[in-house]
Amino acid sequence: MSKKSTYVLGILATIIIGSFLYHKFCCSSDGNISPIKENSTPANANSGTLNQLSLFSLKGKGIDFSSHDNFNFSRNGFTHFLPVPDSIDLGLSSLKTIFDKGGQKLRITGFATAEEMNNSSFPNLGFARANGVKDYFISKGFLDSDIEINGEIRDNLSFKNDTLFGPLSFMISEKDNTATTDWTALKEKINTNPLIFYFKTGQAYIIASKEDHQKVADISNYLNHVEDAKLEAVGHTDNKGNADTNIRLGQKRADFAKSYLVKNGIVAEKINTSSKGPAEPMNDNSTKEGQAKNRCVVVKIN
The missing domain is CATH 3.30.1330.60 (OmpA-like domain)
Incomplete structure (x- = not known):
């Protein structure tokens, strides 16, 4: 073999070996030494532009x-x-x-x-x-x-x-130490227009409005910043049926309201529950509208 042929074969061998090593260590999907660009998309993003x-x-x-x-x-x-x-x-x-x-x-x-x-x-x-x-x-x-x-x-x-x-x-x-929140005023606002969850007859199912959502946010804010603050969730019923059964139903509703609030981030230890049953109606039980409004849980800050 001539010197020229040997030289050409040596160049080809170098190219082949170099390409092999490059793909093995730099470009393989299993490799661990490829550089990561700052704008590379993480595995948890869409294939489109990274948000x-x-x-x-x-x-x-x-x-x-x-x-x-x-x-x-x-x-x-x-x-x-x-x-x-x-x-x-x-x-x-x-x-x-x-x-x-x-x-x-x-x-x-x-x-x-x-x-x-x-x-x-x-x-x-x-x-x-x-x-x-x-x-x-x-x-x-x-x-x-x-x-x-x-x-x-x-x-x-x-x-x-x-x-x-x-x-x-x-x-x-x-922190802006000059900025203060009037927590007493917030408590008064919450308790003057309290959070009330209404229920269908004989059921413990919460029907919450958009206004209720904002009230929950206010309650959460108050509890997060006022030490030892507690919530009172009191269950009520209409005057239909047995009084003892209604007391139990009111408690069931209060407990359900508590679990609902806990699920949404309010600490369970900050919520006390009780039931008044039909004893302290919030509205007139002589009308269907009044009875419907008496099937509720009233949430206030203690």
């Missing part, structure tokens, strides 16, 4: 943390998936170290699309999602008083099938 809400981000004084993981939800759902990824817990641990020093607050805003159904007791599904995530922060040692929540309707959210990825934003800011 920035899909990223979990905590940015503020003393912290600059982000992760492709986040709190994710099902379509129309307000309870985030479990378990929460370890990367999020790592960010929360760093944030808590900062919050333990005092002086900062966190605002969690939850989002939902206009097409989603709001089956929560809060003003909108985004608000309910923010409340659920707030509860998780509290389970990690954060204080109620350091966290505010809000909910908004937004349509540019990242769905994949029926899973919604990261419909939340987190804003960290300095």
Whole structure:
């Protein structure tokens, strides 16, 4: 074989071996050393443009943390998936170290699309999602008083099938010690026009209005910031049937209202229940309209 042929074969061998090694170590889907571009789409996003809400981000004084993981939800759902990824817990641990020093607050805003159904007791599904995530922060040692929540309707959210990825934003800011809330006035507002759940005859099924949703949000806000505050959920019935049976039905309704509120993020230990049955009618039992309004649970702050 001539020197020229040997030289050409050597070049071809180098190209073949180089291509093999390149595809094995740099481009294989199973490889672990390929560089990840900053704008690469995480596995939990749509194949389209990545929505920035899909990223979990905590940015503020003393912290600059982000992760492709986040709190994710099902379509129309307000309870985030479990378990929460370890990367999020790592960010929360760093944030808590900062919050333990005092002086900062966190605002969690939850989002939902206009097409989603709001089956929560809060003003909108985004608000309910923010409340659920707030509860998780509290389970990690954060204080109620350091966290505010809000909910908004937004349509540019990242769905994949029926899973919604990261419909939340987190804003960290300095506390304004001059800003105060009149909690006494809020309590008076809640109790003057209390939350009332109405029920059909003989049933324990809650029918909540949009106004009720806002009342639940106000109650949640009050309980989160006023130490030792308690709710009283009192069941009532009309005057039809046996009085003892109605007492039990009123209690069943009160307990059902409690479970409904707990499901929507209010701590069970902060809710007391009781029943008046037909003993203290809220309206006139001589009319069908009055009887219907007496089949209720009245929720007030003690």
